[in-house]
Amino acid sequence: SAVISQKPSRDICQRGTSLTIQCQVDSQVTMMFWYRQQPGQSLTLIATANQGSEATYESGFVIDKFPISRPNLTFSTLTVSNMSPEDSSIYLCSVEEQRNEKLFFGSGTQLSVL
Amino acid sequence: GESVGLHLPTLSVQEGDNSIINCAYSNSASDYFIWYKQESGKGPQFIIDIRSNMDKRQGQRVTVLLNKTVKHLSLQIAATQPGDSAVYFCAETPMDSSYKLIFGSGTRLLVRP
Numbered sequence: 001s002a003v004i005s006q007k008p009s010r011d012i013c014q015r016g017t018s019l020t021i022q023c024q025v026d027s028q029v030t031m032m033f034w035y036r037q038q039p040g041q042s043l044t045l046i047a048t049a050n051q052g053s054e055a056t057y058e059s060g061f062v063i064d065k066f067p068i069s070r071p072n073l074t075f076s077t078l079t080v081s082n083m084s085p086e087d088s089s090i091y092l093c094s095v096e097e098q099r100n101e102k103l104f105f106g107s108g109t110q111l112s113v114l
Numbered sequence: 115g116e117s118v119g120l121h122l123p124t125l126s127v128q129e130g131d132n133s134i135i136n137c138a139y140s141n142s143a144s145d146y147f148i149w150y151k152q153e154s155g156k157g158p159q160f161i162i163d164i165r166s167n168m169d170k171r172q173g174q175r176v177t178v179l180l181n182k183t184v185k186h187l188s189l190q191i192a193a194t195q196p197g198d199s200a201v202y203f204c205a206e207t208p209m210d211s212s213y214k215l216i217f218g219s220g221t222r223l224l225v226r227p
Contacts, residue, residue: 001160040122042203042217043158092157102148103205103215105157 002027006093006106013083013113020079021109023093028073031096033103034066038089046091049076083113122201124222133191137204137218142185144206148215149178149189153200161189161202191223199225 003026013019023032032049047068048056055068070076080087093106127133139147145166150158164171164178164187171178177190187204204218 004157006157042219043215044217045214048214094157102160102163104160105150107155108157110155 001104002029002095002097004093004095004104004106006109008109009107010110011112013111015084015113017083018079018081019083019111020077021091021093023076023078023106025074025095027097029095029097030073032070032076033094033096034068034076034078035092035094035105036089037092037108043092046078049078080111083111085113087111088113122220122222124224126224126226127194128226129194129196131194133189133194133198133223135189135191135202135221135223137187137189137221139185139187139204139206139218140216141206141208142182144208144216146207147178147180147187148205148207149176149187150203150205150217151198151200152203152220158203194223194225196225196227199223 005024007022011019034046035043036046037043045058046061046066047058049068049070051070051073065081067079078091088111090108090110092108094103096103148163149161151161152158162173162176162178164180169180175192179188189202191198201220201222203220205215207215
C-alpha cells in the first residue's frame with residue numbers, strides 16, 4: 001500500500017490565523033481526499049483533491065475556508081483559513097490506489113485553535 | 115492529547131475472547147463496505163472489506179458479515195488481543211458515489227488483560 005506522510009502531525013494555532021497541511025504519497029495515486037475528524041466523532045469528507053483543477057467540496061465545506069491544492073499525483077495541501085476554536089479537529093489525508101475503492105489514510109494532523 | 119473516541123460507545127472484552135462490533139449503515143444502495151481500526155494518535159487503518167454481492171468474508175482473525183436485508187454490518191475479531199484495543203469504524207460507499215466513503219459513528223474496543 002502507498003505510504004502517506006502528513007505534516008505537521010499536530011499544531012496549536014491562534015484564532016484568525018491559517019495553517020497549511022501537507023500530504024505526500026510515495027507513489028502516484030488516482031484519488032486524494034481530505035477528511036475532518038472532530039473530537040470524539042467519526043470522519044467527514046471535506047473535499048476531493050483533483051490534480052490540476054479545483055477541488056470538489058462536500059456540502060458544508062467551501063473553498064474560501066479550506067483551499068486545497070494538488071499540483072501532481074503524489075502531493076496535496078489543505079489550508080484551514082481564518083481559524084476559530086471550532087476548527088479544532090484531526091485533519092486526515094487519504095488516497096485511493098488504482099480505483100479499487102480501498103482508502104488508505106495518513107496519520108493525521110491534530111489541530112488545536114486557541 | 116488524543117480526543118478520538120471520547121464519546122463513542124464502548125465494548126469491553128476479556129483478552130482471548132471473541133469480539134463482535136456492529137454497525138448499521140444508512141444507504142440500501144451502498145455496494146462496498148470497509149472496516150477501519152483507529153489507534154490513538156494514528157489515522158484509520160484498513161482491516162477488511164466486503165462487497166454487496168457477498169454476505170461473509172474472512173481475514174486473519176477477523177470476519178465481516180453483511181446483512182443487506184436489515185442494513186447491518188458486523189466485525190468479528192477472534193481471540194481478542196490487547197493490541198486490538200482501538201476505535202473501529204465501518205464505512206460504506208454508495209453505488210452512485212464510488213469514491214466517497216461514508217463513515218459510521220465508531221465503537222471503542224477495550225481489551226481487559
